[in-house]
Amino acid sequence: MADAQATPLPSILLIGCGKMGGAMLEGWLAEGLAPSVVVDRHRDTLPAPHRLVRDVADLPADFRPALIVLAMKPQKVAAAIAAVAPLATHAPVLSVLAGRTVGGLTDALRAHMPPGAHPVIIRSMPNTPAAVGEGMTVSYAPPCASAAQRALCDRVLSAVGQTAWVTHEDDINVVTAISGSGPAYVFLLAELLEQAGIEGGLPPALARQIARQTVSGAGVLMQRSGIDADELRRNVTSPGGTTQQALSVLMAPDAWPATLHAAVRAATERAHELAS
Template sequence: MADAHSPSLPPILLVGCGKMGGAMLEGWLAEGLAPSVIVDRHRDTLPAPHRLVRDVADLPADFRPGLIVLAMKPQKVAAAIAAIAPFAAHAPVLSVLAGRTVGGLTDALRAHMPAGAHPVVIRSMPNTPAAVGEGMTVSYAPPHATAAQRALCDRVLSAIGRTAWVEHEPEIDVVTAISGSGPAYVFLLAELLEQAGVEGGLPPALARQIARQTVSGAGVLMQRSGIDAEQLRRNVTSPGGTTQQALSVLMAPDAWPATLRAAVRAASRRARELAS
């Protein structure tokens, strides 16, 4: 972690500080962030020397961000584009807006910039574990983005977890459905395990503790061991044992294999719809 006198991250203009924007901001603050500006209507405080403004119309004209991050609700980006465009003439734009394409955002920015301007928009999909430095962010950069701009985005995103890149933008819709929405699927698993424990007669507090630790512990084991998930599953499954009996239900063709695929397809479809 950087100290307050040697920030490791450049000044950032963060537009939107809800669940995702807030998670990213917490990670950046922990890493060491140069004086930045955050636009949010609901946040009450921000540690010095960072500045909080309520609306993009109030952005300080003297601010020179190294990176602009768009993290508002996708349907609200249109109202902010004109105010952001002057800053995008000098800094790349990192969008974490589900469904908003690089081309659409680039064209919207260019409409408010001098003729011949070439704003650079890089599209990313982080997830909420970014708040504890355990995020998974996958990004796409258009061909005209420079290596330095890609490296800058990767450095900023690495402060909140692991990063990866795709070569084709449509792949981001699948990423959105898996890692972007994926924490909710995992939390649902913990929720259902807790409910099953209570229904089986366990005290609620104990059921909650067991469910949460089982899910989080399994995740840590999978990450640290480097063993394939399928093999880890087999390692827990004794022939004819309790786990095998449970998996015979969960892995039935019309159970998890079908429903999880359907869920990911539904989320991917919604990501594409948001871009239309």
């Protein structure tokens, strides 16, 4: 992590501070953040020198952020676009709105800007582990975005985890299905392991403990070791042992190989449907 006092993150206008917006904000505050403004109806406090307002109509007239982050609920987009349009003439907009395309947001902003204005929208898909600094955020920048604007967004996003970029915006739909929705798949695995433990006769508290620690510990091992997932799997699998017996069920053609791929395809298709 950078020295917060020596290199604070630039001033940010964050619109929406729910699960994702709040997760990112906590990471930014921990990193060190220049005076910023958060727009949210539900958050109670914000440490000084940052300012909290309840509505985009109440944005301080003297505030000029280096970056505008859209993280509100979809039904709030229209009002937010109208309010931030004047600021977007000099600051890039980072959108973490699922399904909202760069083109759609650009057209919406231009409707509230002087003729010839060229707002810069960078689209990102973070995930909820950002709340503990372990997020995975993948972004797309259109050709009009400068290297400095990309670097600004990357710096802000890397404060809450790892970052990567795609060169085609449509790839964000696949990213959404894997890393955006992926934590839910992992949590489901922990949930099912816990249930299996209880059904096998373990006390519920013990089943919960070993299921959660097994899932989280395996993730840490995979991350820190740098070893390919398939090799790590083979390392656990003794020939003719219990793991091999279980994997013979899970890796049957109509089991995980088929169902997980089908699940990701379904999520990707839904992301395409929501795009606007």
